[in-house]
Amino acid sequence: MKKNGKVFVIGIGPGDEAYRAPAATRALMKSDTIIGYKTYIELIEETLEGKEVIDSGMRKEVERCQLALTLAEEGKVVSLVSSGDPGIYGMAGALLQVKQQRQSDIEVEVIPGITAVSAAAALLGAPLMHDFAVISLSDLLTDWELIQKRVALAGEGDFVIALYNPKSKGRTIQIEETQKILLKYRSKETPVGIVKNGTRQGEVVIVTTLGEMLLHPIDMLTVVIIGNSHTTMMNDVMITPRGYGI
Numbered sequence: 001m002k003k004n005g006k007v008f009v010i011g012i013g014p015g016d017e018a019y020r021a022p023a024a025t026r027a028l029m030k031s032d033t034i035i036g037y038k039t040y041i042e043l044i045e046e047t048l049e050g051k052e053v054i055d056s057g058m059r060k061e062v063e064r065c066q067l068a069l070t071l072a073e074e075g076k077v078v079s080l081v082s083s084g085d086p087g088i089y090g091m092a093g094a095l096l097q098v099k100q101q102r103q104s105d106i107e108v109e110v111i112p113g114i115t116a117v118s119a120a121a122a123l124l125g126a127p128l129m130h131d132f133a134v135i136s137l138s139d140l141l142t143d144w145e146l147i148q149k150r151v152a153l154a155g156e157g158d159f160v161i162a163l164y165n166p167k168s169k170g171r172t173i174q175i176e177e178t179q180k181i182l183l184k185y186r187s188k189e190t191p192v193g194i195v196k197n198g199t200r201q202g203e204v205v206i207v208t209t210l211g212e213m214l215l216h217p218i219d220m221l222t223v224v225i226i227g228n229s230h231t232t233m234m235n236d237v238m239i240t241p242r243g244y245g246i
């Protein structure tokens, strides 16, 4: 009888193995095949021995999902790898959508991971202690008009705002427009934290202000956290008060 395959959708955390859930490592160890974007595969090298490894380029998400399900239908245990958490701008949604479309009955297990904004917040202090909004500035799959509206509403609502995919080589104006929008709602002294490569090689942590944030390097390996109107910055530690009356 044919063996039952399975797909794990795994979040490997922000980078350092110490921040990867043991459940993720266990699933990787159990897998016959590991599929993911090249940069993420390199972060889990120690789990790859004896396994079939299929690395692919960016923007091949749907193909990766189809392949994972096809291999599982052949009886393989497959891990589909995302950085951070697979359900936060990761592979979990696409895999489940493709599974539905194929009307596949393959077992899927989503294993959560520490998302980039949690790792970045810990490096900066405690900027997410009150309500916050996470916004991706990538307009590849979302209309720029809608992203601007979300930035404005999060600004008006005084949310702490974390920006994923803030800037790429070909996409530079979005972070400038975001700063302009937020300056309508917050002072230019509002604390901002910029974390590049959090918990992995090349880590850079910068604290700055909303007025000066664009003077610092920001790219696709970076998360930007913009404080709310109560966020403070002291000795490079960013804190958003919860309201304990301290």
Ligand SMILES: C[S@@+](CC[C@H](N)C(=O)[O-])C[C@H]1O[C@@H](n2cnc3c(N)ncnc32)[C@H](O)[C@@H]1O
Binding pocket: 014, 015, 082, 083, 084, 085, 086, 087, 088, 089, 090, 114, 115, 116, 117, 119, 120, 163, 164, 165, 166, 195, 196, 197, 198, 199, 200, 219, 220, 221, 222, 223
């Ligand atoms: C497609 S999203 C993937 C997010 C991922 N699923 C997560 O939960 O962290 C890629 C964006 O996540 C952010 N990112 C991921 N890992 C990071 C890290 N270690 N340090 C800083 N930013 C990171 C960057 O903003 C990057 O452009």
